[in-house]
Amino acid sequence: MILTTTPQVEGRNVDQYLGIVTGEAIVGANAFRDFFAGIRDIVGGRAGGYEKALRGAREIAFEELEAEAKRLGAHAVIGIDLDYETVGQSGGMLMVTVSGTAVSLR
Numbered sequence: 001m002i003l004t005t006t007p008q009v010e011g012r013n014v015d016q017y018l019g020i021v022t023g024e025a026i027v028g029a030n031a032f033r034d035f036f037a038g039i040r041d042i043v044g045g046r047a048g049g050y051e052k053a054l055r056g057a058r059e060i061a062f063e064e065l066e067a068e069a070k071r072l073g074a075h076a077v078i079g080i081d082l083d084y085e086t087v088g089q090s091g092g093m094l095m096v097t098v099s100g101t102a103v104s105l106r
Contacts, residue, residue, distance in 0.1 A: 001066050002076035002105075009076055009105060018072040018102040023064030025057040026087065026095045050094075057096040058082070065098050074102035 002009055061082075069077045080100035087095045 001069060001074070003062065003066065003080060003100070004076065004078055005080045007079050009078065012076075012105040014078075014103045015106045016104045018069075018074050018104060020099060021065050021068040021072070021074075021077060021102045022097065022099040023061035023066075023068070024095065024097045025060035025064070026093050027053050027057045028088075028093045053094060054084070054096070057094060058098075061096045061098040065100065069100075069102040072102045073104060075105040076103050077101065078103055 008014065065077060065080075077100040080098060083097045085095045085097075087093050
């Protein structure tokens with residue numbers, strides 16, 4: 001499956017637009033990760049726990065997007081948009097959403 005942020009696939013023609021597809025993932029940040037991220041913010045460096053959680057959520061969202069596109073018989077998803085938001089009480093959860101247009105290609 002071709003996944004791209006561009007509005008077309010180089011060298012291929014869109015045969016049919018099959019619809020908008022989406023994927024979402026919401027992950028919580030545990031207390032240890034919050035504590036150590038706060039320390040890193042003070043002393044500098046990267047917040048590895050958050051990066052790992054973000055990467056995992058992004059992978060889940062893309063897996064859902066691809067599964068929905070396959071269900072529609074798509075060869076590709078074009079025009080992909082990826083968004084990140086904090087949700088929940090005091091922003092304690094991270095939401096990743098990904099959307100695009102499922103297409104069949106010639």
